Amino acid sequence: MPNPTAAMLVIGDEILSGRTRDANMHYLAGQLTEVGIDLKEVRVVSDDRDAIIAAVRALSGGYDHVFTSGGIGPTHDDITADCIAAAFKAHIDIRDDARALLQAHYDRSGLDLNDARLRMARIPDGATLIDNPVSTAPGFSLENVHVMAGVPSVFKAMVASVLPTLTGGAPLLSRTLRLMMGEGDIAAPLGVFAAEFPDLSVGSYPFQRDGSYGCNIVVRGSDATLLERAMTTLEARFPG
Amino acid sequence: MPNPTAAMLVIGDEILSGRTRDANMHYLAGQLTEVGIDLKEVRVVSDDRDAIIAAVRALSGGYDHVFTSGGIGPTHDDITADCIAAAFKAHIDIRDDARALLQAHYDRSGLDLNDARLRMARIPDGATLIDNPVSTAPGFSLENVHVMAGVPSVFKAMVASVLPTLTGGAPLLSRTLRLMMGEGDIAAPLGVFAAEFPDLSVGSYPFQRDGSYGCNIVVRGSDATLLERAMTTLEARFPG
Structure with a gap:
């Protein structure tokens, strides 16, 4: 069975x-x-x-999962939650479960849960909250779209909350052969090799070090035995 | 007159x-x-x-310029030039002007201009070459799409070659006010401020430093006088 597919949507002028x-x-x-x-x-x-809604609809329809980052804070430019609701024609308002999380958090910090902060409790009907152990204000999953914060520490924490709830596939394995030869010298035999292993992806990534050309040949796939056989073949063809 | 618009297409499994x-x-x-x-x-x-062709068509139709990076080297996974040609139904083959550039380059380096390297001379009919002072193999512009290498040093050199040939608009100016206050405390007055300056874009970017919350308020626009007036207003509303 092929692995589930995903897209990411990064939201932000910055x-x-x-x-x-x-x-x-x-x-x-x-x-x-x-x-x-x-x-x-x-x-x-x-x-x-309009740009957010159009992208959410296109990606949600095209892939098994969509992960968004950015635009779920308390300020006027944080419009992601409302756009996701609009994309799915879902009703959105301040939701009691999210408000309770924020209330407890701000009570602990002695800060006022004002109208701006309450915007972070705007969650579409039918969405599941995504836990935010860093700064409490939750993300959410609606249909196949997982809505997370843009601040990297919070994004990482939310990814850690949501990924275990999803069904993955076979992890993509990757092996690299580093060659101190120019891409132009290895391209022909590498093309032959790639054609012999159609179930693996073969990429060539050139670099320049101390004036010499080299490239990393990266072979990817989820079948460990096949990958091992391919690397043995590759090393035999490009010895040294 | 509004500024020209652009999209970028990054091509690459890696x-x-x-x-x-x-x-x-x-x-x-x-x-x-x-x-x-x-x-x-x-x-x-x-x-x-298919993914490259669909993205090129969508972005080329939606924006004034499209800039691509990646996939124009000599190996089997370098398919960008052929995809661009297909997206515009243009004929593509090894072109004499590009071949001459490569021939001179490899003659100087004492390397063979083999079939793999010749692939880098595949340029669609009607395209204008983009100069590559780093490693010679050219990029190209076809219609409103500018096709450049993925290797960062080469990408930068190609951007420097192509940007002076395009008509820009008013540079986007940006001013930042750094506040040691949480976003939740400034969101309401900041929203009022943003509404008062509809021709400027006002963003709020939170951070955490030594356990305290702060945010950078970034105001962007192309009218320097308006931007100055906005910053004076903003500083008066958030003194200190």
């Missing part, structure tokens, strides 16, 4: 303006690879209602 | 598997902001012909 370097994509990609969910596409859109 | 952390998106975002081209969307897709 990424597109170059102010902030996104860190969540790389983290999620690694985590999904470990649990055998194939990340097939990532989109980054701005804090724009 | 990003989606978490093996490689993309660096080109952040770089391009910063460069486009400086020349007044608004980056509206980024997509990352795998080395898959």
